[in-house]
Amino acid sequence: MSAQLPLADNRHYTATAKWLHWSMAALWLAAWVLGVLAVYWRDTLNPHHGLTFWHKAIASTLLFLIVIRLAWRWTHPVPSLPDTMSAQMQLLAHRGHRLLYAVALIALPISGWAWSSVADKPIMVLGWFSLPHILPTWPEAYDTVKWLHISLAWFCGALVGGHILVALKHHWRDRDGVLESMLPRRRH
Ligand code: HEM
Ligand code: HEM
Structure with missing residues (x-):
């Protein structure tokens, strides 16, 4: 058993950052499995393409949430690493986070949006309202954009898998409070 020291305030993400991280993580993982x-x-x-519908309905919410998340990220400092x-x-960790933002949370949903646009297929955000096309109907570009989405999806699957394994290593092996910094605060 290891005695856990309480984390100083600068070792926790803000409550909003935690909400954004976990809600987007759940949506992201659900979209990946559905895809x-x-x-x-x-x-x-x-x-009857029911899963495709829900894949797009869930994944497209990330396009909105990422705007809020980036705005929050740029205006609120993140906890220092141990x-x-x-x-x-530490440099590697920061670069990894940037890559997750840039590729998993921005480029991948945009590539899916582009794919549905060139194919002239609708995207119903949460089954609620439809997203305008980002590109014109463009049959010649279909294969390229499809390839891009699929390649990014598998690259990001590996990236996120690595991110989760590293978070678990910090918790179980290093026991350095990195995972706790993203978890709800314990009441003492
Ligand atoms: C606006 C957002 C998105 C749209 C419109 C979209 C669209 C699509 C479409 C149309 C398919 C093909 C489904 C089928 O053929 O039945 C697909 C496949 C897939 N998508 Fe997305 N996608 C979006 C975001 C995402 C995100 C965020 C992820 C990851 C979490 C993702 C992961 C996948 C995967 C893993 C596949 C299967 C790839 C394969 O063929 O191996 N997509 N997507
Ligand atoms: C079970 C799943 C997950 C776990 C346990 C987890 C854990 C964590 C932890 C502990 C941190 C902060 C500590 C650090 O690494 O410095 C973090 C940050 C982050 N996570 Fe996750 N995560 C998960 C899923 C995801 C998913 C699916 C995504 C996106 C596709 C994601 C994107 C990010 C990003 C971008 C950051 C950096 C936050 C920032 O500093 O602004 N995570 N995650």
């Missing part, structure tokens, strides 16, 4: 099920279990689970991490590891 895979929609494509690889098309005949059994997706005969001193036990070398300067090099």
Whole structure:
């Protein structure tokens, strides 16, 4: 058993940052699983494109939430990483986060939006209202944009998988409070 020291205030993300992180993480993971099920279990689970509809309905919310998240991120400092991490590891962690923002939370949803646009297919955000097309109907670009979305989706699957494994390593092996900085505060 290890005695856990309470984290100083500058070791916690703000409550809003935590809400944004966990709600977007849940939506992201759900969209990823739905995307895979929609494509690889098309005949059994997706005969009438119901899963494709919900994949797009859920994933498209990220396009709105990322605007709020970036605005919050730029106006609120993030907790410092533990001193036990070398300067090099801290730099790597910050670059990894930037990559998650840029590719998993921005480029990937935009590539899906572009794919549906060139195919002239609707995107119903949460099944509620439709998103305007970002590109004109463009059959010649279909294969390229589809390839881009699929490649980004698999690259990001690996990236997010790595992010989760690193977070668990911080918690179970390093026991350095990095995971706690993103969890609800414990009441003492
Ligand atoms: C506006 C947002 C998005 C739109 C419009 C969109 C659109 C699509 C479409 C039309 C498909 C093909 C489904 C089918 O053929 O039945 C697809 C596949 C997929 N999408 Fe998205 N997507 C979006 C965002 C995302 C996000 C955020 C993720 C990751 C969390 C993601 C991951 C995937 C995956 C893993 C596949 C299956 C790829 C494969 O063929 O191997 N998509 N997407
Ligand atoms: C079970 C799933 C997840 C766990 C346990 C987890 C854990 C964490 C933790 C502990 C941090 C802050 C500590 C740090 O690494 O410095 C963090 C930050 C972050 N996570 Fe996750 N995460 C998960 C899923 C996701 C997903 C699905 C995404 C997006 C696709 C994501 C994107 C981010 C980003 C962009 C940051 C940086 C926040 C910032 O500093 O502004 N996470 N995550």
